[in-house]
Amino acid sequence: MLNNDPLANVLYIDLSKRIFKVEKRRDLFEKYMGGTGVATALLHEECPENCDPLGPDNPIIFAVGPLTALFPLASKTVAMFKSPLTGNLGESHCGGRSAVAIRMAGYGAIVIKGASSMPVYLSIGGNQVYFRDASSLWGMGNFSSGRVIRENETGAGLRTIMRIGKAGEKLVSYACVTSETFRHFGRLGLGAVFGSKKLKAIVVSGKSSLPVSDKKIYRKIYDEVYKAAVNSPVMKKYHDLGTAENITPLNDFGGLPTRNLKEARFEGASGISGETFARQYLGRRLACSHCPVGCIHIAALREPYEDEAYFYKTSMISYDYEPIYALGTMLGRRFSETDGQGGRIMGDGRDESRGYPGLGHGSPGKGPYLGKGNRRSRTRMGKCGRIHKSGRVYCEPAE
Ligand code: SF4
Numbered sequence: 477m478l479n480n481d482p483l484a485n486v487l488y489i490d491l492s493k494r495i496f497k498v499e500k501r502r503d504l505f506e507k508y509m510g511g512t513g514v515a516t517a518l519l520h521e522e523c524p525e526n527c528d529p530l531g532p533d534n535p536i537i538f539a540v541g542p543l544t545a546l547f548p549l550a551s552k553t554v555a556m557f558k559s560p561l562t563g564n565l566g567e568s569h570c571g572g573r574s575a576v577a578i579r580m581a582g583y584g585a586i587v588i589k590g591a592s593s594m595p596v597y598l599s600i601g602g603n604q605v606y607f608r609d610a611s612s613l614w615g616m617g618n619f620s621s622g623r624v625i626r627e628n629e630t631g632a633g634l635r636t637i638m639r640i641g642k643a644g645e646k647l648v649s650y651a652c653v654t655s656e657t658f659r660h661f662g663r664l665g666l667g668a669v670f671g672s673k674k675l676k677a678i679v680v681s682g683k684s685s686l687p688v689s690d691k692k693i694y695r696k697i698y699d700e701v702y703k704a705a706v707n708s709p710v711m712k713k714y715h716d717l718g719t720a721e722n723i724t725p726l727n728d729f730g731g732l733p734t735r736n737l738k739e740a741r742f743e744g745a746s747g748i749s750g751e752t753f754a755r756q757y758l759g760r761r762l763a764c765s766h767c768p769v770g771c772i773h774i775a776a777l778r779e780p781y782e783d784e785a786y787f788y789k790t791s792m793i794s795y796d797y798e799p800i801y802a803l804g805t806m807l808g809r810r811f812s813e814t815d816g817q818g819g820r821i822m823g824d825g826r827d828e829s830r831g832y833p834g835l836g837h838g839s840p841g842k843g844p845y846l847g848k849g850n851r852r853s854r855t856r857m858g859k860c861g862r863i864h865k866s867g868r869v870y871c872e873p874a875e
Contacts, residue, residue, distance in 0.1 A: 477506055478687050483542055483584035486518070489598065489605055491673050492532060492590030496605040498583075505584055511539035511575075512567070514585055515556040519565075522587055529560035529665075530647060530672035532591035539585040540575045544766075545686060546694075548702050551575055551764040559664040560672075561649040566664040570638075571764030572656035577636040580682025592674040597639070599629055601681030610676035617641045618654040621677060631681035639677035640667040647671050658762060658772055658794040702768060711769050715761070718773035719797040720750030723805075734805045742805040753795055760792075 477483065484502040489495075504514045515537045522535040536557050543550035553574040559566030578586065581601055588598075595610040608628075613621045618641035625637050636655055643651035644667030651667025652660045661667075670676070688694045705711055713721050726732040727745035734742040746752065759776030763769065774792050781787045804810065 477502060477542070478689060480687050481542075482582040482684070482686070483540075483579070485583045486585045486587060487583045487600070487605070489586065489588045490590045491588060491592045491596065491607075491675065494592075494607045498603075501585070505542070510541035511544070511552075511554045511585070512541075514541075515539035515554050515567075518585060518587055519556040519558075522589065523558055527558060529558040529563060529566075530668060532673065533589070534558045534669055534672075536588040536666070536669055536673075536675075537585060538574075538578060540579050545576045545579040545682075546688070547698060548766055548768050549705055551767040553578060553661075555653070555661050555666050557664075557666060557669050560647070560668045561665040566666065566669075568652075568661040568663045568666050570653070570655050570659050570661040571767065572659035573634075573636040573765045574638060574655045574659075574680070576765040577634065577680040577682040579686070580634065580684050581680050582682075582684050586678075586680075588673070588675070588678075591672065595674050595676050597625065597675070597677035597679065599679045599681075601631060601635070601679075601683065610674075613676050614645060614674075615642065619657065622654070622657055625677055625679060629679050629681070631683065634683055635679055635681040637677060637679050640670045640675075644668055644671040645676075658774065659764065662798075706768050714769050714771040717750035717754055718761075718771050718795070720753050720773065720795055720800055722797045723749045723800060724751065732805055733801050735808045736806060742808070744810040745805070747810050748800050748804045753800075757795075762794075 484500050484505050486499050486501045486504070488497050488499065501514075504517055508514045508517050518537045518539070519535065522537065524533050527533040534557055536555065538553050538555050540553055541550060551571045552569045553571075555566075555568045555570070557566040558564070578584075582603065586600070592607075595614040597608050597610040597613065599606040599608055613624060616624070618639050621639050621641070622637050625639065626632070629635065629637075638653050638655045638661070640651060640653055644653065647668045649665045649668055651665055651671065652662045653666045653670055654660050723732065723745055727741050727749075730740040732740055732742055732745060734740060742748075753773070753775060757775035757777060758773060760774045761770050762772040762774060764772070772794055773796075774794050777791045777793055778788045779791070781789065
């Protein structure tokens with residue numbers, strides 16, 4: 477590690493006291509491999525044994541690695557926390573601009589502890605942390621809250637906006653955190669940990685530059701990594717069709733999760749394959765910062781208004797292998813039966829690959845149904861959706 481590398485800076489934020497400090501932690505970044513190693517060590521330091529995952533003591537830790545913002549493909553931030561879904565280690569990864577923004581803001585890791593007494597969002601940048609009132613954002617979905625924060629904060633193009641929707645606010649145990657609208661810390665309920673701290677969003681603006689000891693060698697290695705990535709057939713497949721490309725081969729060799737895992741092939745797979753989505757719905761492709769793969773595929777879904785001929789609303793919905801199998805094949809449903817549902821789930825800030833496989837449990841083809849679940853999930857979901865008198869949990873969100 478170079479002497480002046482800002483990667484060693486760890487930003488500690490206390491939401492209860494509304495204070496922050498920066499510590500140089502070269503010890504961590506020199507000892508552990510990458511952001512995941514450092515985040516795990518920080519979780520070990522900061523998370524007390526037996527702490528409540530939804531209590532103020534549960535820390536949220538974000539970390540990036542030494543290659544982030546210097547080389548292509550190092551585009552992910554890792555989040556570590558105690559999971560409200562499992563009560564165990566919570567590890568979730570997200571791209572968008574999150575990793576590059578954290579690194580270019582001058583940090584290798586961010587540790588957030590405590591809980592705010594009122595809704596708040598953090599604005600981090602220029603060596604400062606601002607605690608902003610988020611009362612007016614509380615209750616908004618993550619699409620709308622992202623739009624409002626974009627208007628209020630400077631640094632467009634160089635910042636990340638990580639936020640929760642209604643599911644996180646209502647402590648749904650598999651709520652996710654959304655970054656740049658189409659990327660997510662999806663797994664293990666980070667959104668609920670945000671919600672328990674009344675933390676609606678974190679904006680990180682990264683405007684600094686990074687030290688490089690030998691620019692010639694740096695350029696040479698950069699080019700090698702870049703060429704190896706863009707010339708790989710794996711990259712082409714994900715660039716052209718995205719992860720939805722996997723539907724057809726998985727179906728062909730009998731590995732496509734179908735009807736709540738009772739089957740491994742789906743008769744309607746060709747109608748929800750990556751090829752079909754690209755042909756009929758693909759509106760644009762996007763990439764996380766510093767990633768030449770650009771695997772993010774956005775469908776332009778045009779829906780007619782029921783009572784006005786020739787008028788349409790168009791929704792831009794990102795699609796991946798996970799929501800397609802979770803909302804489609806696991807429920808035995810073709811795309812026409814799931815139109816727009818993925819967009820609503822993402823708007824609420826739920827992890828569709830965690831929640832929706834459960835919809836298939838014991839109820840193929842009978843609509844949104846989560847199974848009886850345990851008492852905890854019923855309670856959490858009950859605040860977000862509806863509970864049938866039989867005890868079954870429905871997944872449509874309350875307005
Ligand atoms: S664009 Fe796709 S491959 Fe590249 S970092 Fe983002 S999610 Fe990963």
